[in-house]
Ligand SMILES: Nc1ncnc2c1ncn2[C@@H]1O[C@H](COP(=O)(O)OP(=O)(O)O)[C@@H](O)[C@H]1O
């Protein structure tokens with residue numbers, strides 16, 4: 001069985017973070033492991049509290065995982081502070097982790113900050129360059145490239161600017177555009193569009209976490225980058241189309257729609 005590790009924050013309401021990641025990985029029939037960076041008290045309406053696990057304890061969890069059940073792929077989500085980011089980067093290097101997917105989580109779908117503002121530079125300079133692929137949404141890509149993204153042309157420019165200093169691929173997710181849900185991959189100097197049917201579903205809590213975990217699962221299963229992104233895109237579209245409607249705010253997806 002292939003094994004995938006998520007390094008992310010816990011979402012007690014089960015729609016995003018570690019919980020979304022484990023459900024997605026399980027639906028892909030890979031063995032899921034988790035290193036928890038922070039506990040969040042959140043639900044579909046907002047994030048009400050964050051309790052950091054602390055860099056040392058994150059490092060200890062990573063030691064336990066990598067020394068025993070070595071993952072075939074690693075997905076990184078919410079990492080809220082500088083020390084934790086540095087610890088994760090050091091451990092990924094120490095253990096020669098492979099198939100690294102970095103989702104630069106900054107703000108939740110409900111609009112709450114999940115990363116301390118002063119951690120941005122460390123994320124950009126230390127963690128993003130370690131990714132085989134990074135998966136910013138449009139607001140995150142805007143922060144990374146420094147200009148506004150209003151249309152698909154801007155997405156291309158942003159992908160090129162963000163990818164310039166990285167050896168891995170950049171996937172800019174188009175979920176925040178209003179007409180389409182097309183994602184753009186910048187891979188080995190080439191652009192590739194993943195055209196997605198825009199699903200009329202306001203319940204998008206955890207879409208980014210789910211997509212990045214689906215990519216990591218596909219990489220672990222041995223698919224190449226382009227195929228992994230396509231398979232993950234098909235999975236997220238299916239999970240959205242299933243139309244689960246839970247909670248008062250932007251609800252979670254049905255991760256098990258295909259089982
Ligand atoms: N309404 C929608 N219909 C179809 N796909 C969507 C929709 N909203 C988001 N997606 C897809 O979900 C994935 C996550 O994108 P996005 O919501 O932009 O990320 P994030 O959750 O990080 O903000 C992308 O593949 C995006 O195209």
Ligand SMILES: Cc1ncc(COP(=O)(O)O)c(N)n1
Pocket residue numbers: 008009010011016017018040077078105107108109114204205206207208209210
């Ligand atoms: C612990 C945690 N991690 C990440 C997100 C972002 O979720 P989304 O996938 O909707 O951007 C979240 N709301 N909570």
